[in-house]
Amino acid sequence: MIPLNINTDFQLIEELGIGLAFAILIDAILVRTILVPVLVQLLGKANWRSFREWLRILITFR
Secondary structure (H helix, E strand, C coil), X not given: CXXXXXXXXXXXXXXXXXXXXXXXXXXXXXXXXXXXXXXXXHHHHHHHCCHHXXXXXXXXXX
16 A cells, blocks of 8 residues: 555645546546447447438437
């Protein structure tokens, strides 16, 4: 475990840094390695449609 000196005048900055580090870890571990591949698999061929095709589909449903 990394010792953290939170009892300084820069407590807020240190807490924000720790929070940002955890957010980056969560993004790297959960979102990019698990969530994105699952969404690509679920969307299937629809994942590779162009933006113009999506606009055409959205306009037809309105």
